[in-house]
Amino acid sequence: MTAEMLAFAGVAVVLLASSLGVVLTPNLFHAVLYLAVALVATGVVFLLLDAPFLFAAQLLLYAGGVVAIVVFAIMLTERLVGTSIRQASRYLVNGALVSAAVFVGVAGFLVQMPPGGPRPPWRGELTVMVGRALVGAFAIPFELLAVLLVIALVGALYLARSEG
Protein backbone atom coordinates (compact mmCIF):
# COMPACT_ATOMS: atom_id res chain seq x y z
CA MET A 1 0.00 0.00 0.00
CA THR A 2 1.71 3.11 -1.20
CA ALA A 3 1.39 6.57 0.31
CA GLU A 4 -0.80 7.70 -2.58
CA MET A 5 -3.29 4.90 -2.02
CA LEU A 6 -3.35 5.70 1.69
CA ALA A 7 -3.98 9.39 1.01
CA PHE A 8 -6.69 8.55 -1.54
CA ALA A 9 -8.44 6.23 0.91
CA GLY A 10 -8.37 8.83 3.66
CA VAL A 11 -9.67 11.60 1.40
CA ALA A 12 -12.37 9.30 0.01
CA VAL A 13 -13.60 8.38 3.49
CA VAL A 14 -13.68 12.05 4.57
CA LEU A 15 -15.43 13.12 1.34
CA LEU A 16 -18.10 10.41 1.48
CA ALA A 17 -18.77 10.88 5.19
CA SER A 18 -19.12 14.64 4.92
CA SER A 19 -21.32 14.28 1.80
CA LEU A 20 -23.63 11.98 3.75
CA GLY A 21 -23.61 14.56 6.53
CA VAL A 22 -24.71 17.26 4.05
CA VAL A 23 -27.76 15.31 2.90
CA LEU A 24 -28.72 13.65 6.19
CA THR A 25 -28.26 16.10 9.05
CA PRO A 26 -31.49 17.85 10.09
CA ASN A 27 -29.77 21.12 11.04
CA LEU A 28 -29.23 23.28 7.95
CA PHE A 29 -26.29 25.13 9.47
CA HIS A 30 -24.51 21.88 10.24
CA ALA A 31 -25.19 20.76 6.67
CA VAL A 32 -23.33 23.81 5.38
CA LEU A 33 -20.38 23.06 7.64
CA TYR A 34 -20.31 19.48 6.35
CA LEU A 35 -20.42 20.91 2.83
CA ALA A 36 -17.31 22.98 3.61
CA VAL A 37 -15.51 19.79 4.69
CA ALA A 38 -16.65 18.01 1.51
CA LEU A 39 -15.44 20.90 -0.68
CA VAL A 40 -12.02 20.95 0.95
CA ALA A 41 -11.80 17.15 0.52
CA THR A 42 -12.62 17.61 -3.17
CA GLY A 43 -9.78 20.11 -3.37
CA VAL A 44 -7.44 17.52 -1.85
CA VAL A 45 -8.59 15.08 -4.56
CA PHE A 46 -7.54 17.72 -7.12
CA LEU A 47 -4.20 17.89 -5.34
CA LEU A 48 -3.84 14.10 -5.64
CA LEU A 49 -4.52 14.53 -9.37
CA ASP A 50 -1.52 16.92 -9.68
CA ALA A 51 -3.65 20.05 -10.08
CA PRO A 52 -2.54 22.46 -7.34
CA PHE A 53 -3.99 25.46 -9.18
CA LEU A 54 -7.45 23.91 -9.10
CA PHE A 55 -6.94 23.13 -5.41
CA ALA A 56 -6.28 26.81 -4.77
CA ALA A 57 -9.27 27.88 -6.87
CA GLN A 58 -11.47 25.36 -5.07
CA LEU A 59 -10.39 26.64 -1.67
CA LEU A 60 -10.82 30.30 -2.61
CA LEU A 61 -14.09 30.12 -4.52
CA TYR A 62 -15.97 27.15 -3.09
CA ALA A 63 -14.79 26.68 0.47
CA GLY A 64 -14.29 30.40 0.97
CA GLY A 65 -16.93 32.08 -1.15
CA VAL A 66 -19.83 29.68 -1.43
CA VAL A 67 -19.80 28.57 2.20
CA ALA A 68 -19.60 32.18 3.40
CA ILE A 69 -22.52 33.16 1.16
CA VAL A 70 -24.66 30.22 2.28
CA VAL A 71 -23.91 30.90 5.96
CA PHE A 72 -24.88 34.53 5.50
CA ALA A 73 -28.10 33.57 3.71
CA ILE A 74 -29.09 31.06 6.38
CA MET A 75 -28.45 33.51 9.18
CA LEU A 76 -30.36 36.22 7.33
CA THR A 77 -33.39 34.03 6.63
CA GLU A 78 -33.39 32.68 10.18
CA ARG A 79 -33.50 36.23 11.42
CA LEU A 80 -36.31 37.02 8.98
CA VAL A 81 -38.33 33.95 9.84
CA GLY A 82 -37.51 34.21 13.53
CA THR A 83 -36.96 30.51 14.18
CA SER A 84 -34.16 28.09 13.53
CA ILE A 85 -34.70 26.31 10.23
CA ARG A 86 -35.13 22.56 10.58
CA GLN A 87 -34.47 20.47 7.53
CA ALA A 88 -37.37 18.16 6.81
CA SER A 89 -36.63 15.26 4.50
CA ARG A 90 -39.25 13.33 2.61
CA TYR A 91 -39.38 10.34 0.24
CA LEU A 92 -36.29 8.87 1.91
CA VAL A 93 -36.78 5.37 0.51
CA ASN A 94 -37.62 6.55 -2.99
CA GLY A 95 -34.69 8.96 -3.05
CA ALA A 96 -32.31 6.24 -1.89
CA LEU A 97 -33.65 3.87 -4.54
CA VAL A 98 -33.27 6.40 -7.38
CA SER A 99 -29.77 7.49 -6.38
CA ALA A 100 -28.67 3.88 -5.88
CA ALA A 101 -30.02 3.08 -9.35
CA VAL A 102 -28.05 5.99 -10.84
CA PHE A 103 -24.89 4.83 -9.08
CA VAL A 104 -25.38 1.25 -10.28
CA GLY A 105 -25.88 2.55 -13.81
CA VAL A 106 -22.65 4.54 -13.70
CA ALA A 107 -20.79 1.66 -12.04
CA GLY A 108 -21.94 -0.63 -14.84
CA PHE A 109 -20.06 1.56 -17.30
CA LEU A 110 -17.07 1.69 -14.95
CA VAL A 111 -16.90 -2.10 -14.80
CA GLN A 112 -16.91 -2.35 -18.58
CA MET A 113 -14.17 0.28 -18.85
CA PRO A 114 -10.83 -1.15 -19.99
CA PRO A 115 -8.14 -0.77 -17.33
CA GLY A 116 -6.05 2.21 -18.36
CA GLY A 117 -2.36 2.50 -17.85
CA PRO A 118 -0.68 4.79 -15.36
CA ARG A 119 -1.09 8.51 -15.74
CA PRO A 120 1.21 10.14 -18.28
CA PRO A 121 3.57 12.79 -16.96
CA TRP A 122 2.56 16.40 -17.52
CA ARG A 123 4.55 18.33 -20.08
CA GLY A 124 5.44 21.63 -18.47
CA GLU A 125 3.88 23.69 -15.72
CA LEU A 126 0.14 23.18 -15.35
CA THR A 127 -0.70 26.73 -14.24
CA VAL A 128 1.13 28.24 -17.21
CA MET A 129 -0.64 25.85 -19.60
CA VAL A 130 -4.06 26.65 -18.12
CA GLY A 131 -3.38 30.37 -18.39
CA ARG A 132 -2.28 30.08 -22.03
CA ALA A 133 -5.34 27.99 -22.85
CA LEU A 134 -7.63 30.55 -21.20
CA VAL A 135 -6.40 33.35 -23.48
CA GLY A 136 -5.83 31.07 -26.46
CA ALA A 137 -8.23 28.33 -27.40
CA PHE A 138 -10.78 29.23 -24.73
CA ALA A 139 -10.71 33.02 -25.18
CA ILE A 140 -14.36 33.43 -26.21
CA PRO A 141 -15.83 31.35 -23.34
CA PHE A 142 -13.48 33.19 -21.00
CA GLU A 143 -14.85 36.56 -22.15
CA LEU A 144 -18.40 35.22 -21.83
CA LEU A 145 -17.57 34.24 -18.27
CA ALA A 146 -16.66 37.87 -17.56
CA VAL A 147 -20.05 38.91 -18.97
CA LEU A 148 -21.71 36.30 -16.74
CA LEU A 149 -20.00 37.65 -13.66
CA VAL A 150 -21.05 41.21 -14.49
CA ILE A 151 -24.64 40.07 -14.99
CA ALA A 152 -24.56 38.16 -11.70
CA LEU A 153 -23.26 41.29 -9.98
CA VAL A 154 -25.99 43.46 -11.49
CA GLY A 155 -28.65 40.86 -10.68
CA ALA A 156 -27.51 40.58 -7.08
CA LEU A 157 -27.56 44.37 -6.81
CA TYR A 158 -31.09 44.42 -8.19
CA LEU A 159 -32.25 41.76 -5.73
CA ALA A 160 -30.66 43.64 -2.86
CA ARG A 161 -32.19 46.95 -3.90
CA SER A 162 -35.69 45.61 -4.50
CA GLU A 163 -36.03 44.72 -0.83
CA GLY A 164 -35.72 48.28 0.48
Add this chain to the structure above:
Amino acid sequence: MPLAAYLTLAALVFAIGLFGVLTRRNAVGILLGIELMLNAVNINLVAFARFQGALAGMVFTIFTICITVAEVALGLALSIGLYIDSGWDLLLLIGLLPLFFGLALILIYVLTHEEQAQPSAIEPTVMPDDEEPKQS
Protein backbone atom coordinates in the same frame (compact mmCIF):
# COMPACT_ATOMS: atom_id res chain seq x y z
CA MET B 1 -4.55 5.03 -8.10
CA PRO B 2 -6.20 4.03 -11.37
CA LEU B 3 -8.71 6.19 -13.16
CA ALA B 4 -11.60 3.95 -12.13
CA ALA B 5 -11.03 4.70 -8.44
CA TYR B 6 -11.52 8.43 -8.99
CA LEU B 7 -14.55 7.82 -11.21
CA THR B 8 -16.13 5.54 -8.60
CA LEU B 9 -15.57 8.13 -5.88
CA ALA B 10 -17.15 10.80 -8.09
CA ALA B 11 -20.12 8.55 -8.88
CA LEU B 12 -20.69 7.92 -5.18
CA VAL B 13 -20.61 11.63 -4.38
CA PHE B 14 -22.96 12.29 -7.30
CA ALA B 15 -25.41 9.67 -6.01
CA ILE B 16 -25.31 11.19 -2.52
CA GLY B 17 -25.94 14.66 -3.93
CA LEU B 18 -28.84 13.33 -6.01
CA PHE B 19 -30.27 11.75 -2.88
CA GLY B 20 -30.08 15.13 -1.17
CA VAL B 21 -31.78 16.91 -4.08
CA LEU B 22 -34.57 14.35 -4.14
CA THR B 23 -35.25 14.21 -0.41
CA ARG B 24 -34.68 17.73 0.86
CA ARG B 25 -37.73 19.91 1.27
CA ASN B 26 -35.85 23.18 1.80
CA ALA B 27 -34.61 25.18 -1.21
CA VAL B 28 -31.22 25.80 0.39
CA GLY B 29 -30.88 22.09 1.17
CA ILE B 30 -31.57 21.27 -2.48
CA LEU B 31 -28.93 23.83 -3.46
CA LEU B 32 -26.40 22.06 -1.21
CA GLY B 33 -27.20 18.76 -2.95
CA ILE B 34 -26.63 20.40 -6.33
CA GLU B 35 -23.27 21.63 -5.05
CA LEU B 36 -22.29 18.06 -4.21
CA MET B 37 -23.30 16.84 -7.69
CA LEU B 38 -21.30 19.62 -9.37
CA ASN B 39 -18.29 18.69 -7.27
CA ALA B 40 -18.55 15.10 -8.40
CA VAL B 41 -18.57 16.28 -12.01
CA ASN B 42 -15.50 18.40 -11.32
CA ILE B 43 -13.66 15.37 -9.95
CA ASN B 44 -14.59 13.49 -13.12
CA LEU B 45 -13.35 16.32 -15.35
CA VAL B 46 -10.02 16.65 -13.58
CA ALA B 47 -9.48 12.89 -13.42
CA PHE B 48 -10.12 12.45 -17.15
CA ALA B 49 -7.95 15.46 -17.98
CA ARG B 50 -5.11 14.10 -15.85
CA PHE B 51 -5.22 10.57 -17.18
CA GLN B 52 -5.69 11.63 -20.82
CA GLY B 53 -2.98 14.27 -20.58
CA ALA B 54 -5.40 16.83 -22.04
CA LEU B 55 -5.87 20.32 -20.71
CA ALA B 56 -9.51 20.98 -21.67
CA GLY B 57 -10.89 19.24 -18.60
CA MET B 58 -8.91 21.48 -16.28
CA VAL B 59 -10.09 24.64 -18.06
CA PHE B 60 -13.68 23.36 -18.01
CA THR B 61 -13.36 22.79 -14.27
CA ILE B 62 -12.41 26.43 -13.82
CA PHE B 63 -15.46 27.44 -15.87
CA THR B 64 -17.68 25.15 -13.81
CA ILE B 65 -16.40 26.59 -10.55
CA CYS B 66 -17.00 30.17 -11.71
CA ILE B 67 -20.51 29.48 -13.03
CA THR B 68 -21.42 27.58 -9.86
CA VAL B 69 -20.31 30.42 -7.64
CA ALA B 70 -22.41 32.92 -9.60
CA GLU B 71 -25.34 30.49 -9.55
CA VAL B 72 -25.12 29.99 -5.78
CA ALA B 73 -24.98 33.72 -5.14
CA LEU B 74 -28.04 34.38 -7.30
CA GLY B 75 -29.91 31.31 -6.07
CA LEU B 76 -29.53 32.36 -2.47
CA ALA B 77 -30.53 35.93 -3.29
CA LEU B 78 -33.55 34.37 -4.99
CA SER B 79 -34.49 32.31 -1.95
CA ILE B 80 -34.11 35.32 0.33
CA GLY B 81 -36.21 37.34 -2.09
CA LEU B 82 -38.90 34.66 -1.98
CA TYR B 83 -39.08 35.06 1.77
CA ILE B 84 -39.71 38.77 1.26
CA ASP B 85 -42.26 37.97 -1.48
CA SER B 86 -41.53 40.44 -4.23
CA GLY B 87 -42.18 39.96 -7.95
CA TRP B 88 -40.88 36.47 -8.25
CA ASP B 89 -41.06 35.63 -11.94
CA LEU B 90 -38.39 38.24 -12.62
CA LEU B 91 -36.36 36.81 -9.76
CA LEU B 92 -36.64 33.36 -11.28
CA LEU B 93 -35.47 34.70 -14.63
CA ILE B 94 -32.38 36.28 -13.06
CA GLY B 95 -31.67 33.14 -11.06
CA LEU B 96 -31.76 30.98 -14.19
CA LEU B 97 -29.31 33.21 -16.10
CA PRO B 98 -26.18 31.28 -15.01
CA LEU B 99 -27.72 28.10 -16.40
CA PHE B 100 -28.30 29.75 -19.77
CA PHE B 101 -24.77 31.07 -19.80
CA GLY B 102 -23.34 27.67 -19.00
CA LEU B 103 -25.20 26.19 -21.94
CA ALA B 104 -24.01 29.05 -24.16
CA LEU B 105 -20.40 28.42 -23.11
CA ILE B 106 -20.63 24.75 -24.02
CA LEU B 107 -22.29 25.59 -27.35
CA ILE B 108 -19.63 28.15 -28.28
CA TYR B 109 -16.85 25.75 -27.33
CA VAL B 110 -18.31 23.02 -29.51
CA LEU B 111 -18.88 25.36 -32.45
CA THR B 112 -15.43 26.95 -32.36
CA HIS B 113 -13.72 23.59 -32.08
CA GLU B 114 -15.60 22.11 -34.99
CA GLU B 115 -14.38 24.96 -37.17
CA GLN B 116 -10.75 24.43 -36.27
CA ALA B 117 -9.78 21.31 -38.14
CA GLN B 118 -6.16 21.33 -37.05
CA PRO B 119 -5.34 20.68 -33.41
CA SER B 120 -5.05 23.79 -31.29
CA ALA B 121 -2.19 25.03 -29.19
CA ILE B 122 -3.14 22.84 -26.25
CA GLU B 123 -1.52 19.69 -27.55
CA PRO B 124 1.74 20.63 -29.20
CA THR B 125 3.09 17.10 -29.46
CA VAL B 126 0.34 15.98 -31.83
CA MET B 127 1.69 18.17 -34.62
CA PRO B 128 4.88 16.57 -35.94
CA ASP B 129 5.34 19.01 -38.84
CA ASP B 130 5.24 22.06 -36.57
CA GLU B 131 8.72 23.52 -36.49
CA GLU B 132 8.67 25.40 -33.20
CA PRO B 133 6.43 24.41 -30.33
CA LYS B 134 3.91 27.06 -29.34
CA GLN B 135 4.59 26.73 -25.67
CA SER B 136 7.63 26.07 -23.59
